[in-house]
Amino acid sequence: MTAALNFRTVDVRGAHLSLAGLRAAVPRAQSGTMADAEGKVLDIISAVRARGIGxxxxxxxxxxxxxxxxxxxxxxxxxxxxxxLDPAVRAALEESIRRARSFADAQRPANIDVELGEGAVVSQNWVPVARVGLYVPGGLAVYPSSVIMNVVPALAAGVESIALASPPQKNFGGLPHPTILAAACLLGIEEVYAIGGAQAIAAFAYGIPADASGNLPGIDPVDVVTGPGNIFVATAKRLVKGVVGIDSEAGTTEIAILADSTASPALVAADLISQAEHDPKAASVLFTDSEALAAEVRVELERQAAATKHSSRVREALSGPQSGVVLVEDLEQGIAACDAYAAEHLEIMTADAAGVAARIRSAGAIFVGDYSPVSLGDYCAGSNHVLPTSGTAAFSSGLNVTTFLRAIQVINYSRSALEQVSGHIVSLSGAEDLPAHGEAVTVRFAAR
Known part of the structure; x- marks a missing residue:
């Protein structure tokens, strides 16, 4: 007989917790996970840097x-x-690409020129990085959708050199899953590698030299690494940040749902399960002020988890320390708790869902109402599903066109425009005890 789900309860009602208190109270993966992964990832990165293809x-x-x-x-x-490729899958990928392109093309920011005085112009130009490395996970599922989410914004940004890596699959002759390869081909990506996990991130960040004989080509280093993955991929991205740019620490998936008594227990449960099926470590969290809803959702979780294909994986994820229901005093505390959690995916299933969504300040992506489930965003909304996890949505964004762009400032002053502010420059350079800064200006107006 299958044991009952241990979808735990955290009750913060009446606690009057601060932001820090709420962050400590909400369900999270056990704290040692990232630290445990770091040592293993450092070993992998060192091995790849030292011995390359070997x-x-x-x-x-x-x-x-x-x-x-x-x-x-x-x-x-x-x-x-x-x-x-199955024609139905191809048609679905093509529609997903079409919608993602429409959204990505609209994201590109415009260059600006600001005239601060006659002959004094400061510009900001958005320039794509030269080369990117895109990671598509394998493991328990197949993610051709992640090919689209990585590649489309890079193309929209104007990146000219794109490399993609995905884990080799023993069942497919050591190549990535054919559906992933098909999606890459559909998007015109020719440089694809069968490399998984932290080693793929290391290979992209540091590059791989060609072998001494010249028979085996190397891998050129990239400027930016993007893509979701497990804890080892997220840790590797954290460790190479600074050597390369990264999108975010997109680790094991998570969903949070803010719901009140108007929400459908069946829909809430279905959406919690939809993300739990990704991974036994996936996080599924319900925030609600309704004990009745929480009780009904538990019943639905038991029923639906028993019927779904990946029941064992789902039950493990829902029973883990990273999942559960958080009982809040009211909608105000619910919003505060959601901001403290800073979910990768946040669904709003309340009365006036759009109004509540507009008040959220920390989330990777917000899904509004009964007909905007996370599954829509995973595949065909037009939005991007590569999003920050583990609370990093409080300070980072999901993958988008600007991930692949740099804002370069261009300063173009005439002689007279510089002369107008020369006195201010001399005064400030003196205040900072950097007189040569001022002298670099005054020398331009000295008698010759």
């Missing part, structure tokens, strides 16, 4: 059970994957 071979065998000569996916394998 290390990648060893790691593919150790983690994926795959023997490789080189991780580059042949062009003919990409074409064959697209030719063999």
């Amino acid at each position: 290390a990648l071979r060893e790691l593919a065998l150790a983690f994926d059970g795959v023997e490789q000569t080189h991780p580059r996916v042949p062009a003919e394998a990409l074409r064959a994957a697209l030719e063999g």
